[in-house]
Amino acid sequence: MxxxxxxxxxxxxxxxxxxxxxxxxxxxxxxxxxxxxxGIGGRLATRRIHHSEKITGVFDYGMQFFAVSDPLFQQWVDQWLLEGIVTEWSNQLMDTPTSGYRGQDSNRSLGQYLAKDLEVHxxxxxxxxxxxxxxxxxxxxxxxxxxxxxxxxxxxxxxxxxxxxxxxxxxxxxxxxxxxxxTYYPCISILALLEQVSFIASPGWLRPSHSSVAAIACNHKKDISPQGFAVTIHCTPEFSHSHWDIDEAVIAEKIFHEASHWLGSPVIDYQVHRWRYSHPKTVxxxxxxxxxxxxxxxxxxxxxxxxxxxxxxxxxxxxxxxxxxxxxxxxxx
Ligand SMILES: Cc1cc2nc3c(=O)[nH]c(=O)nc-3n(C[C@H](O)[C@H](O)[C@H](O)COP(=O)(O)OP(=O)(O)OC[C@H]3O[C@@H](n4cnc5c(N)ncnc54)[C@H](O)[C@@H]3O)c2cc1C
Structure with a gap:
Protein backbone atom coordinates (compact mmCIF):
# COMPACT_ATOMS: atom_id res chain seq x y z
CA MET A 1 0.00 0.00 0.00
CA GLY A 39 -21.94 6.23 16.67
CA ILE A 40 -19.70 9.21 16.04
CA GLY A 41 -19.12 11.91 18.68
CA GLY A 42 -17.76 10.04 21.72
CA ARG A 43 -19.17 11.73 24.81
CA LEU A 44 -21.44 13.86 22.60
CA ALA A 45 -23.81 10.95 22.97
CA THR A 46 -27.49 10.55 22.11
CA ARG A 47 -29.63 7.41 22.24
CA ARG A 48 -33.21 6.54 21.38
CA ILE A 49 -35.54 4.23 23.29
CA HIS A 50 -38.42 3.03 21.09
CA HIS A 51 -41.23 2.10 23.45
CA SER A 52 -44.19 1.84 21.09
CA GLU A 53 -45.36 3.09 17.74
CA LYS A 54 -46.20 6.48 19.26
CA ILE A 55 -43.55 6.75 21.96
CA THR A 56 -39.84 7.20 21.30
CA GLY A 57 -37.57 8.87 23.82
CA VAL A 58 -34.50 10.76 22.60
CA PHE A 59 -31.81 11.16 25.25
CA ASP A 60 -28.62 13.20 25.32
CA TYR A 61 -26.85 11.06 27.89
CA GLY A 62 -23.26 12.36 27.84
CA MET A 63 -22.66 16.08 27.58
CA GLN A 64 -25.85 18.06 28.23
CA PHE A 65 -24.85 21.52 27.05
CA PHE A 66 -21.71 23.59 26.67
CA ALA A 67 -20.68 27.14 27.44
CA VAL A 68 -18.10 29.31 25.72
CA SER A 69 -15.38 31.43 27.32
CA ASP A 70 -12.65 31.44 24.67
CA PRO A 71 -12.84 33.72 21.59
CA LEU A 72 -11.33 31.03 19.35
CA PHE A 73 -14.02 28.52 20.33
CA GLN A 74 -16.64 31.29 20.00
CA GLN A 75 -15.75 31.61 16.30
CA TRP A 76 -16.56 27.92 15.73
CA VAL A 77 -19.77 28.18 17.72
CA ASP A 78 -20.87 31.29 15.79
CA GLN A 79 -20.45 29.34 12.54
CA TRP A 80 -22.43 26.37 13.95
CA LEU A 81 -25.18 28.78 15.05
CA LEU A 82 -25.29 30.32 11.57
CA GLU A 83 -25.58 26.88 9.97
CA GLY A 84 -28.25 25.75 12.43
CA ILE A 85 -26.09 22.95 13.85
CA VAL A 86 -26.28 24.17 17.44
CA THR A 87 -28.73 26.37 19.25
CA GLU A 88 -28.93 28.14 22.58
CA TRP A 89 -30.86 25.90 24.96
CA SER A 90 -31.16 28.66 27.57
CA ASN A 91 -29.14 31.27 29.45
CA GLN A 92 -30.70 30.14 32.73
CA LEU A 93 -28.83 26.84 33.10
CA MET A 94 -25.88 28.02 35.18
CA ASP A 95 -25.42 30.19 38.24
CA THR A 96 -24.77 33.27 36.11
CA PRO A 97 -26.78 34.21 32.99
CA THR A 98 -24.54 32.56 30.38
CA SER A 99 -25.60 30.94 27.10
CA GLY A 100 -25.78 27.15 27.34
CA TYR A 101 -25.66 25.58 23.86
CA ARG A 102 -26.85 22.18 22.61
CA GLY A 103 -26.93 20.38 19.28
CA GLN A 104 -29.93 21.49 17.19
CA ASP A 105 -31.43 17.98 16.86
CA SER A 106 -29.41 16.37 19.66
CA ASN A 107 -25.82 16.59 20.83
CA ARG A 108 -24.80 13.65 18.63
CA SER A 109 -25.89 15.73 15.60
CA LEU A 110 -22.94 18.09 16.18
CA GLY A 111 -20.58 15.11 15.91
CA GLN A 112 -22.40 13.89 12.80
CA TYR A 113 -22.11 17.32 11.21
CA LEU A 114 -18.37 17.51 11.90
CA ALA A 115 -17.87 14.00 10.48
CA LYS A 116 -19.90 14.46 7.29
CA ASP A 117 -16.96 14.99 4.90
CA LEU A 118 -14.44 12.80 6.72
CA GLU A 119 -13.31 9.20 6.31
CA VAL A 120 -14.54 7.62 9.54
CA HIS A 121 -14.38 3.95 10.52
CA THR A 183 -7.86 11.38 36.31
CA TYR A 184 -11.55 11.58 35.47
CA TYR A 185 -14.84 11.53 37.38
CA PRO A 186 -17.04 8.48 36.81
CA CYS A 187 -20.70 9.06 36.04
CA ILE A 188 -23.61 6.65 35.97
CA SER A 189 -26.28 8.05 33.66
CA ILE A 190 -29.84 6.76 33.72
CA LEU A 191 -32.10 7.22 30.70
CA ALA A 192 -35.68 7.17 31.97
CA LEU A 193 -38.72 7.21 29.71
CA LEU A 194 -41.70 8.57 31.65
CA GLU A 195 -45.42 8.04 31.24
CA GLN A 196 -46.10 11.76 31.72
CA VAL A 197 -44.07 14.91 31.34
CA SER A 198 -41.62 15.44 34.22
CA PHE A 199 -42.02 18.02 36.99
CA ILE A 200 -38.66 19.57 36.07
CA ALA A 201 -39.37 23.24 35.39
CA SER A 202 -38.53 24.80 32.02
CA PRO A 203 -36.00 24.98 30.47
CA GLY A 204 -35.69 21.37 31.69
CA TRP A 205 -32.47 21.31 33.71
CA LEU A 206 -31.96 20.85 37.43
CA ARG A 207 -28.90 20.41 39.65
CA PRO A 208 -30.08 19.16 43.05
CA SER A 209 -27.90 19.60 46.11
CA HIS A 210 -27.47 16.98 48.85
CA SER A 211 -28.50 14.15 46.55
CA SER A 212 -27.00 11.17 44.72
CA VAL A 213 -28.36 12.92 41.64
CA ALA A 214 -25.89 15.46 40.25
CA ALA A 215 -28.16 16.74 37.47
CA ILE A 216 -31.40 15.92 35.65
CA ALA A 217 -32.30 16.97 32.11
CA CYS A 218 -35.77 16.77 30.62
CA ASN A 219 -35.06 16.04 26.95
CA HIS A 220 -38.70 16.78 26.11
CA LYS A 221 -38.49 20.34 27.48
CA LYS A 222 -35.04 20.60 25.91
CA ASP A 223 -36.95 20.11 22.63
CA ILE A 224 -35.05 17.09 21.35
CA SER A 225 -37.58 14.42 22.30
CA PRO A 226 -40.98 15.44 20.90
CA GLN A 227 -42.46 11.92 21.03
CA GLY A 228 -41.36 10.80 24.46
CA PHE A 229 -41.00 12.17 27.98
CA ALA A 230 -37.31 11.33 28.13
CA VAL A 231 -35.31 12.28 31.21
CA THR A 232 -31.54 11.84 31.68
CA ILE A 233 -30.29 11.52 35.26
CA HIS A 234 -26.57 11.94 35.97
CA CYS A 235 -25.47 10.48 39.32
CA THR A 236 -22.79 12.15 41.44
CA PRO A 237 -19.20 10.89 41.18
CA GLU A 238 -19.48 9.53 44.77
CA PHE A 239 -22.65 7.55 44.03
CA SER A 240 -21.27 6.39 40.65
CA HIS A 241 -18.05 5.18 42.23
CA SER A 242 -19.72 3.30 45.09
CA HIS A 243 -22.38 1.73 42.79
CA TRP A 244 -20.14 0.97 39.81
CA ASP A 245 -20.48 -2.82 40.04
CA ILE A 246 -24.02 -2.89 41.39
CA ASP A 247 -26.88 -4.38 39.39
CA GLU A 248 -28.60 -1.86 37.06
CA ALA A 249 -32.05 -2.57 38.50
CA VAL A 250 -30.82 -1.77 42.02
CA ILE A 251 -29.20 1.48 40.88
CA ALA A 252 -32.32 2.50 38.96
CA GLU A 253 -34.64 1.74 41.88
CA LYS A 254 -32.54 3.82 44.30
CA ILE A 255 -32.24 6.77 41.94
CA PHE A 256 -35.91 6.74 40.82
CA HIS A 257 -36.91 6.76 44.48
CA GLU A 258 -34.61 9.71 45.21
CA ALA A 259 -35.69 11.59 42.08
CA SER A 260 -39.41 10.82 42.36
CA HIS A 261 -40.45 14.39 43.23
CA TRP A 262 -38.65 15.74 40.13
CA LEU A 263 -39.82 12.96 37.84
CA GLY A 264 -43.46 13.14 38.97
CA SER A 265 -44.42 10.18 36.79
CA PRO A 266 -44.06 6.40 36.55
CA VAL A 267 -41.04 5.22 34.52
CA ILE A 268 -42.15 3.05 31.57
CA ASP A 269 -38.68 2.10 30.32
CA TYR A 270 -35.08 2.84 31.23
CA GLN A 271 -31.44 2.12 30.44
CA VAL A 272 -28.29 2.62 32.49
CA HIS A 273 -24.96 3.79 31.03
CA ARG A 274 -21.68 3.82 32.94
CA TRP A 275 -19.19 6.52 31.94
CA ARG A 276 -15.84 5.51 33.45
CA TYR A 277 -14.35 8.79 32.18
CA SER A 278 -17.01 11.51 32.17
CA HIS A 279 -14.91 14.66 32.55
CA PRO A 280 -11.41 15.35 33.88
CA LYS A 281 -10.70 15.70 37.59
CA THR A 282 -6.98 16.37 37.11
CA VAL A 283 -5.51 17.45 33.79
C1 LIG B 1 -22.17 12.35 31.62
C2 LIG B 1 -21.37 13.47 31.01
C3 LIG B 1 -21.78 14.78 31.18
C4 LIG B 1 -21.03 15.82 30.63
N1 LIG B 1 -21.50 17.09 30.73
C5 LIG B 1 -20.84 18.08 30.10
C6 LIG B 1 -21.40 19.39 30.06
O1 LIG B 1 -22.51 19.62 30.55
N2 LIG B 1 -20.70 20.36 29.40
C7 LIG B 1 -19.48 20.12 28.81
O2 LIG B 1 -18.87 21.06 28.24
N3 LIG B 1 -18.95 18.88 28.83
C8 LIG B 1 -19.60 17.87 29.45
N4 LIG B 1 -19.09 16.62 29.43
C9 LIG B 1 -17.72 16.42 28.91
C10 LIG B 1 -17.64 16.45 27.38
O3 LIG B 1 -18.61 15.58 26.84
C11 LIG B 1 -16.24 15.98 26.99
O4 LIG B 1 -15.29 16.87 27.57
C12 LIG B 1 -15.96 15.94 25.49
O5 LIG B 1 -17.03 15.42 24.77
C13 LIG B 1 -14.70 15.11 25.30
O6 LIG B 1 -14.35 15.03 23.94
P1 LIG B 1 -13.04 14.24 23.53
O7 LIG B 1 -12.96 14.26 22.05
O8 LIG B 1 -11.88 14.76 24.31
O9 LIG B 1 -13.24 12.74 24.07
P2 LIG B 1 -14.33 11.65 23.68
O10 LIG B 1 -15.62 12.27 23.31
O11 LIG B 1 -14.33 10.67 24.81
O12 LIG B 1 -13.72 10.97 22.38
C14 LIG B 1 -12.76 9.95 22.44
C15 LIG B 1 -13.15 8.85 21.47
O13 LIG B 1 -12.12 7.85 21.45
C16 LIG B 1 -12.73 6.62 21.17
N5 LIG B 1 -11.80 5.57 21.57
C17 LIG B 1 -11.30 5.29 22.80
N6 LIG B 1 -10.44 4.25 22.75
C18 LIG B 1 -10.39 3.87 21.45
C19 LIG B 1 -9.68 2.85 20.74
N7 LIG B 1 -8.83 2.02 21.38
N8 LIG B 1 -9.88 2.73 19.41
C20 LIG B 1 -10.73 3.55 18.75
N9 LIG B 1 -11.44 4.53 19.38
C21 LIG B 1 -11.25 4.69 20.69
C22 LIG B 1 -14.03 6.65 21.98
O14 LIG B 1 -14.98 5.75 21.44
C23 LIG B 1 -14.44 8.13 21.84
O15 LIG B 1 -15.38 8.29 20.80
C24 LIG B 1 -19.83 15.55 29.92
C25 LIG B 1 -19.45 14.23 29.73
C26 LIG B 1 -20.22 13.20 30.25
C27 LIG B 1 -19.81 11.78 29.97
Whole structure:
Protein backbone atom coordinates (compact mmCIF):
# COMPACT_ATOMS: atom_id res chain seq x y z
CA MET A 1 0.00 0.00 0.00
CA UNK A 2 1.38 3.48 -0.80
CA UNK A 3 1.17 6.02 2.02
CA UNK A 4 0.34 9.62 1.28
CA UNK A 5 3.09 11.81 2.72
CA UNK A 6 0.34 14.09 3.93
CA UNK A 7 -1.67 11.46 5.76
CA UNK A 8 -2.81 11.60 9.37
CA UNK A 9 -4.51 8.87 11.38
CA UNK A 10 -6.74 9.91 14.27
CA UNK A 11 -7.81 7.48 16.98
CA UNK A 12 -11.04 8.79 18.51
CA UNK A 13 -14.04 10.42 16.83
CA UNK A 14 -15.07 12.60 19.76
CA UNK A 15 -15.13 16.38 19.38
CA UNK A 16 -11.37 16.85 19.70
CA UNK A 17 -10.57 14.25 17.02
CA UNK A 18 -13.28 15.63 14.74
CA UNK A 19 -12.12 19.24 15.07
CA UNK A 20 -8.50 18.25 14.43
CA UNK A 21 -9.58 16.19 11.41
CA UNK A 22 -11.54 19.07 9.87
CA UNK A 23 -8.63 21.48 10.23
CA UNK A 24 -6.12 19.01 8.77
CA UNK A 25 -8.37 17.96 5.89
CA UNK A 26 -9.14 21.58 5.00
CA UNK A 27 -5.39 22.13 4.72
CA UNK A 28 -5.02 19.22 2.29
CA UNK A 29 -4.05 16.34 4.59
CA UNK A 30 -5.55 12.92 4.01
CA UNK A 31 -7.24 12.12 7.31
CA UNK A 32 -8.67 8.84 8.62
CA UNK A 33 -10.58 8.57 11.91
CA UNK A 34 -10.93 5.28 13.77
CA UNK A 35 -13.46 4.99 16.59
CA UNK A 36 -14.53 2.00 18.62
CA UNK A 37 -18.06 3.35 19.14
CA UNK A 38 -21.20 2.52 17.17
CA GLY A 39 -21.94 6.23 16.67
CA ILE A 40 -19.70 9.21 16.04
CA GLY A 41 -19.12 11.91 18.68
CA GLY A 42 -17.76 10.04 21.72
CA ARG A 43 -19.17 11.73 24.81
CA LEU A 44 -21.44 13.86 22.60
CA ALA A 45 -23.81 10.95 22.97
CA THR A 46 -27.49 10.55 22.11
CA ARG A 47 -29.63 7.41 22.24
CA ARG A 48 -33.21 6.54 21.38
CA ILE A 49 -35.54 4.23 23.29
CA HIS A 50 -38.42 3.03 21.09
CA HIS A 51 -41.23 2.10 23.45
CA SER A 52 -44.19 1.84 21.09
CA GLU A 53 -45.36 3.09 17.74
CA LYS A 54 -46.20 6.48 19.26
CA ILE A 55 -43.55 6.75 21.96
CA THR A 56 -39.84 7.20 21.30
CA GLY A 57 -37.57 8.87 23.82
CA VAL A 58 -34.50 10.76 22.60
CA PHE A 59 -31.81 11.16 25.25
CA ASP A 60 -28.62 13.20 25.32
CA TYR A 61 -26.85 11.06 27.89
CA GLY A 62 -23.26 12.36 27.84
CA MET A 63 -22.66 16.08 27.58
CA GLN A 64 -25.85 18.06 28.23
CA PHE A 65 -24.85 21.52 27.05
CA PHE A 66 -21.71 23.59 26.67
CA ALA A 67 -20.68 27.14 27.44
CA VAL A 68 -18.10 29.31 25.72
CA SER A 69 -15.38 31.43 27.32
CA ASP A 70 -12.65 31.44 24.67
CA PRO A 71 -12.84 33.72 21.59
CA LEU A 72 -11.33 31.03 19.35
CA PHE A 73 -14.02 28.52 20.33
CA GLN A 74 -16.64 31.29 20.00
CA GLN A 75 -15.75 31.61 16.30
CA TRP A 76 -16.56 27.92 15.73
CA VAL A 77 -19.77 28.18 17.72
CA ASP A 78 -20.87 31.29 15.79
CA GLN A 79 -20.45 29.34 12.54
CA TRP A 80 -22.43 26.37 13.95
CA LEU A 81 -25.18 28.78 15.05
CA LEU A 82 -25.29 30.32 11.57
CA GLU A 83 -25.58 26.88 9.97
CA GLY A 84 -28.25 25.75 12.43
CA ILE A 85 -26.09 22.95 13.85
CA VAL A 86 -26.28 24.17 17.44
CA THR A 87 -28.73 26.37 19.25
CA GLU A 88 -28.93 28.14 22.58
CA TRP A 89 -30.86 25.90 24.96
CA SER A 90 -31.16 28.66 27.57
CA ASN A 91 -29.14 31.27 29.45
CA GLN A 92 -30.70 30.14 32.73
CA LEU A 93 -28.83 26.84 33.10
CA MET A 94 -25.88 28.02 35.18
CA ASP A 95 -25.42 30.19 38.24
CA THR A 96 -24.77 33.27 36.11
CA PRO A 97 -26.78 34.21 32.99
CA THR A 98 -24.54 32.56 30.38
CA SER A 99 -25.60 30.94 27.10
CA GLY A 100 -25.78 27.15 27.34
CA TYR A 101 -25.66 25.58 23.86
CA ARG A 102 -26.85 22.18 22.61
CA GLY A 103 -26.93 20.38 19.28
CA GLN A 104 -29.93 21.49 17.19
CA ASP A 105 -31.43 17.98 16.86
CA SER A 106 -29.41 16.37 19.66
CA ASN A 107 -25.82 16.59 20.83
CA ARG A 108 -24.80 13.65 18.63
CA SER A 109 -25.89 15.73 15.60
CA LEU A 110 -22.94 18.09 16.18
CA GLY A 111 -20.58 15.11 15.91
CA GLN A 112 -22.40 13.89 12.80
CA TYR A 113 -22.11 17.32 11.21
CA LEU A 114 -18.37 17.51 11.90
CA ALA A 115 -17.87 14.00 10.48
CA LYS A 116 -19.90 14.46 7.29
CA ASP A 117 -16.96 14.99 4.90
CA LEU A 118 -14.44 12.80 6.72
CA GLU A 119 -13.31 9.20 6.31
CA VAL A 120 -14.54 7.62 9.54
CA HIS A 121 -14.38 3.95 10.52
CA UNK A 122 -16.78 3.20 13.37
CA UNK A 123 -16.78 0.05 15.50
CA UNK A 124 -13.05 0.02 14.82
CA UNK A 125 -11.10 -0.37 18.04
CA UNK A 126 -7.35 0.29 17.86
CA UNK A 127 -5.48 -2.39 19.80
CA UNK A 128 -1.86 -1.65 18.86
CA UNK A 129 0.21 0.99 17.11
CA UNK A 130 3.66 0.68 15.61
CA UNK A 131 6.05 2.94 13.74
CA UNK A 132 8.22 1.58 10.95
CA UNK A 133 9.89 3.23 7.94
CA UNK A 134 8.43 6.66 8.85
CA UNK A 135 4.88 5.30 8.87
CA UNK A 136 2.46 4.65 11.73
CA UNK A 137 0.38 1.48 11.49
CA UNK A 138 -2.69 1.06 13.67
CA UNK A 139 -3.95 -2.48 14.15
CA UNK A 140 -7.58 -2.97 15.02
CA UNK A 141 -9.52 -5.58 16.94
CA UNK A 142 -10.96 -6.87 13.65
CA UNK A 143 -7.46 -7.42 12.21
CA UNK A 144 -7.44 -4.39 9.90
CA UNK A 145 -4.40 -2.16 9.49
CA UNK A 146 -4.48 1.59 8.85
CA UNK A 147 -1.43 3.64 8.02
CA UNK A 148 -0.46 7.29 8.21
CA UNK A 149 2.48 9.59 8.42
CA UNK A 150 1.34 11.17 11.68
CA UNK A 151 -0.93 9.88 14.46
CA UNK A 152 -3.25 11.78 16.81
CA UNK A 153 -4.74 9.92 19.80
CA UNK A 154 -7.77 11.43 21.53
CA UNK A 155 -9.23 8.73 23.84
CA UNK A 156 -9.36 9.49 27.58
CA UNK A 157 -5.74 9.42 28.79
CA UNK A 158 -5.87 6.06 30.68
CA UNK A 159 -7.12 4.41 27.46
CA UNK A 160 -4.34 6.03 25.40
CA UNK A 161 -1.78 4.92 27.99
CA UNK A 162 -3.02 1.31 27.79
CA UNK A 163 -2.78 1.42 24.01
CA UNK A 164 0.77 2.77 24.18
CA UNK A 165 1.77 0.14 26.75
CA UNK A 166 0.23 -2.70 24.74
CA UNK A 167 2.20 -1.43 21.75
CA UNK A 168 5.49 -1.31 23.68
CA UNK A 169 5.87 2.40 22.92
CA UNK A 170 7.95 3.75 25.77
CA UNK A 171 7.55 7.31 26.99
CA UNK A 172 10.06 9.50 28.81
CA UNK A 173 9.42 8.81 32.52
CA UNK A 174 8.54 12.44 33.37
CA UNK A 175 5.86 12.49 30.63
CA UNK A 176 4.56 9.06 31.59
CA UNK A 177 4.08 10.05 35.23
CA UNK A 178 2.38 13.30 34.18
CA UNK A 179 -0.02 11.29 32.00
CA UNK A 180 -0.63 8.81 34.82
CA UNK A 181 -1.64 11.77 37.00
CA UNK A 182 -4.60 12.56 34.72
CA THR A 183 -7.86 11.38 36.31
CA TYR A 184 -11.55 11.58 35.47
CA TYR A 185 -14.84 11.53 37.38
CA PRO A 186 -17.04 8.48 36.81
CA CYS A 187 -20.70 9.06 36.04
CA ILE A 188 -23.61 6.65 35.97
CA SER A 189 -26.28 8.05 33.66
CA ILE A 190 -29.84 6.76 33.72
CA LEU A 191 -32.10 7.22 30.70
CA ALA A 192 -35.68 7.17 31.97
CA LEU A 193 -38.72 7.21 29.71
CA LEU A 194 -41.70 8.57 31.65
CA GLU A 195 -45.42 8.04 31.24
CA GLN A 196 -46.10 11.76 31.72
CA VAL A 197 -44.07 14.91 31.34
CA SER A 198 -41.62 15.44 34.22
CA PHE A 199 -42.02 18.02 36.99
CA ILE A 200 -38.66 19.57 36.07
CA ALA A 201 -39.37 23.24 35.39
CA SER A 202 -38.53 24.80 32.02
CA PRO A 203 -36.00 24.98 30.47
CA GLY A 204 -35.69 21.37 31.69
CA TRP A 205 -32.47 21.31 33.71
CA LEU A 206 -31.96 20.85 37.43
CA ARG A 207 -28.90 20.41 39.65
CA PRO A 208 -30.08 19.16 43.05
CA SER A 209 -27.90 19.60 46.11
CA HIS A 210 -27.47 16.98 48.85
CA SER A 211 -28.50 14.15 46.55
CA SER A 212 -27.00 11.17 44.72
CA VAL A 213 -28.36 12.92 41.64
CA ALA A 214 -25.89 15.46 40.25
CA ALA A 215 -28.16 16.74 37.47
CA ILE A 216 -31.40 15.92 35.65
CA ALA A 217 -32.30 16.97 32.11
CA CYS A 218 -35.77 16.77 30.62
CA ASN A 219 -35.06 16.04 26.95
CA HIS A 220 -38.70 16.78 26.11
CA LYS A 221 -38.49 20.34 27.48
CA LYS A 222 -35.04 20.60 25.91
CA ASP A 223 -36.95 20.11 22.63
CA ILE A 224 -35.05 17.09 21.35
CA SER A 225 -37.58 14.42 22.30
CA PRO A 226 -40.98 15.44 20.90
CA GLN A 227 -42.46 11.92 21.03
CA GLY A 228 -41.36 10.80 24.46
CA PHE A 229 -41.00 12.17 27.98
CA ALA A 230 -37.31 11.33 28.13
CA VAL A 231 -35.31 12.28 31.21
CA THR A 232 -31.54 11.84 31.68
CA ILE A 233 -30.29 11.52 35.26
CA HIS A 234 -26.57 11.94 35.97
CA CYS A 235 -25.47 10.48 39.32
CA THR A 236 -22.79 12.15 41.44
CA PRO A 237 -19.20 10.89 41.18
CA GLU A 238 -19.48 9.53 44.77
CA PHE A 239 -22.65 7.55 44.03
CA SER A 240 -21.27 6.39 40.65
CA HIS A 241 -18.05 5.18 42.23
CA SER A 242 -19.72 3.30 45.09
CA HIS A 243 -22.38 1.73 42.79
CA TRP A 244 -20.14 0.97 39.81
CA ASP A 245 -20.48 -2.82 40.04
CA ILE A 246 -24.02 -2.89 41.39
CA ASP A 247 -26.88 -4.38 39.39
CA GLU A 248 -28.60 -1.86 37.06
CA ALA A 249 -32.05 -2.57 38.50
CA VAL A 250 -30.82 -1.77 42.02
CA ILE A 251 -29.20 1.48 40.88
CA ALA A 252 -32.32 2.50 38.96
CA GLU A 253 -34.64 1.74 41.88
CA LYS A 254 -32.54 3.82 44.30
CA ILE A 255 -32.24 6.77 41.94
CA PHE A 256 -35.91 6.74 40.82
CA HIS A 257 -36.91 6.76 44.48
CA GLU A 258 -34.61 9.71 45.21
CA ALA A 259 -35.69 11.59 42.08
CA SER A 260 -39.41 10.82 42.36
CA HIS A 261 -40.45 14.39 43.23
CA TRP A 262 -38.65 15.74 40.13
CA LEU A 263 -39.82 12.96 37.84
CA GLY A 264 -43.46 13.14 38.97
CA SER A 265 -44.42 10.18 36.79
CA PRO A 266 -44.06 6.40 36.55
CA VAL A 267 -41.04 5.22 34.52
CA ILE A 268 -42.15 3.05 31.57
CA ASP A 269 -38.68 2.10 30.32
CA TYR A 270 -35.08 2.84 31.23
CA GLN A 271 -31.44 2.12 30.44
CA VAL A 272 -28.29 2.62 32.49
CA HIS A 273 -24.96 3.79 31.03
CA ARG A 274 -21.68 3.82 32.94
CA TRP A 275 -19.19 6.52 31.94
CA ARG A 276 -15.84 5.51 33.45
CA TYR A 277 -14.35 8.79 32.18
CA SER A 278 -17.01 11.51 32.17
CA HIS A 279 -14.91 14.66 32.55
CA PRO A 280 -11.41 15.35 33.88
CA LYS A 281 -10.70 15.70 37.59
CA THR A 282 -6.98 16.37 37.11
CA VAL A 283 -5.51 17.45 33.79
CA UNK A 284 -2.25 17.22 31.85
CA UNK A 285 -1.40 20.93 32.07
CA UNK A 286 -0.85 21.62 28.36
CA UNK A 287 -3.16 21.77 25.35
CA UNK A 288 -1.66 18.61 23.78
CA UNK A 289 1.35 16.34 24.06
CA UNK A 290 3.57 15.92 21.00
CA UNK A 291 6.18 13.17 20.75
CA UNK A 292 8.62 13.13 17.86
CA UNK A 293 10.08 9.66 18.45
CA UNK A 294 9.60 7.09 17.03
CA UNK A 295 7.41 9.26 14.74
CA UNK A 296 5.06 12.21 15.09
CA UNK A 297 2.51 11.22 17.73
CA UNK A 298 0.15 13.76 19.34
CA UNK A 299 -2.16 13.16 22.31
CA UNK A 300 -5.16 15.47 22.66
CA UNK A 301 -8.62 15.64 24.25
CA UNK A 302 -10.46 17.32 27.10
CA UNK A 303 -7.76 16.52 29.70
CA UNK A 304 -5.18 18.45 27.71
CA UNK A 305 -5.49 21.95 29.07
CA UNK A 306 -3.73 24.16 31.56
CA UNK A 307 -6.10 23.56 34.42
CA UNK A 308 -9.32 21.68 35.12
CA UNK A 309 -12.39 23.55 33.90
CA UNK A 310 -13.85 25.59 36.77
CA UNK A 311 -17.25 24.57 35.46
CA UNK A 312 -18.08 21.22 33.82
CA UNK A 313 -19.93 23.08 31.05
CA UNK A 314 -16.60 24.48 29.83
CA UNK A 315 -15.12 20.98 29.39
CA UNK A 316 -16.20 20.61 25.77
CA UNK A 317 -14.40 23.88 25.07
CA UNK A 318 -11.19 22.35 26.45
CA UNK A 319 -11.56 19.36 24.11
CA UNK A 320 -12.14 21.66 21.11
CA UNK A 321 -9.17 23.90 21.90
CA UNK A 322 -6.96 20.85 22.35
CA UNK A 323 -8.08 19.49 18.96
CA UNK A 324 -7.41 22.85 17.27
CA UNK A 325 -3.94 23.21 18.79
CA UNK A 326 -2.98 19.59 18.08
CA UNK A 327 -3.97 20.00 14.42
CA UNK A 328 -1.94 23.18 14.04
CA UNK A 329 1.07 21.48 15.57
CA UNK A 330 0.83 18.66 13.00
CA UNK A 331 0.38 21.19 10.17
CA UNK A 332 3.43 23.17 11.19
CA UNK A 333 5.63 20.16 11.90
C1 LIG B 1 -22.17 12.35 31.62
C2 LIG B 1 -21.37 13.47 31.01
C3 LIG B 1 -21.78 14.78 31.18
C4 LIG B 1 -21.03 15.82 30.63
N1 LIG B 1 -21.50 17.09 30.73
C5 LIG B 1 -20.84 18.08 30.10
C6 LIG B 1 -21.40 19.39 30.06
O1 LIG B 1 -22.51 19.62 30.55
N2 LIG B 1 -20.70 20.36 29.40
C7 LIG B 1 -19.48 20.12 28.81
O2 LIG B 1 -18.87 21.06 28.24
N3 LIG B 1 -18.95 18.88 28.83
C8 LIG B 1 -19.60 17.87 29.45
N4 LIG B 1 -19.09 16.62 29.43
C9 LIG B 1 -17.72 16.42 28.91
C10 LIG B 1 -17.64 16.45 27.38
O3 LIG B 1 -18.61 15.58 26.84
C11 LIG B 1 -16.24 15.98 26.99
O4 LIG B 1 -15.29 16.87 27.57
C12 LIG B 1 -15.96 15.94 25.49
O5 LIG B 1 -17.03 15.42 24.77
C13 LIG B 1 -14.70 15.11 25.30
O6 LIG B 1 -14.35 15.03 23.94
P1 LIG B 1 -13.04 14.24 23.53
O7 LIG B 1 -12.96 14.26 22.05
O8 LIG B 1 -11.88 14.76 24.31
O9 LIG B 1 -13.24 12.74 24.07
P2 LIG B 1 -14.33 11.65 23.68
O10 LIG B 1 -15.62 12.27 23.31
O11 LIG B 1 -14.33 10.67 24.81
O12 LIG B 1 -13.72 10.97 22.38
C14 LIG B 1 -12.76 9.95 22.44
C15 LIG B 1 -13.15 8.85 21.47
O13 LIG B 1 -12.12 7.85 21.45
C16 LIG B 1 -12.73 6.62 21.17
N5 LIG B 1 -11.80 5.57 21.57
C17 LIG B 1 -11.30 5.29 22.80
N6 LIG B 1 -10.44 4.25 22.75
C18 LIG B 1 -10.39 3.87 21.45
C19 LIG B 1 -9.68 2.85 20.74
N7 LIG B 1 -8.83 2.02 21.38
N8 LIG B 1 -9.88 2.73 19.41
C20 LIG B 1 -10.73 3.55 18.75
N9 LIG B 1 -11.44 4.53 19.38
C21 LIG B 1 -11.25 4.69 20.69
C22 LIG B 1 -14.03 6.65 21.98
O14 LIG B 1 -14.98 5.75 21.44
C23 LIG B 1 -14.44 8.13 21.84
O15 LIG B 1 -15.38 8.29 20.80
C24 LIG B 1 -19.83 15.55 29.92
C25 LIG B 1 -19.45 14.23 29.73
C26 LIG B 1 -20.22 13.20 30.25
C27 LIG B 1 -19.81 11.78 29.97
Missing amino acids: SISVQSCLIIGGGISGLIAANILQNKGKKVTILDKGR LQTRAIAIKHHNSVWTVETEKGQQFQGESLIMTPPVPQSLTLLENSSISLPSSIKSKLEGV YGEAFLALEKPGLLVLAGDAFCERTASNVHLTLEKAVLSGIKAAHYVLNY
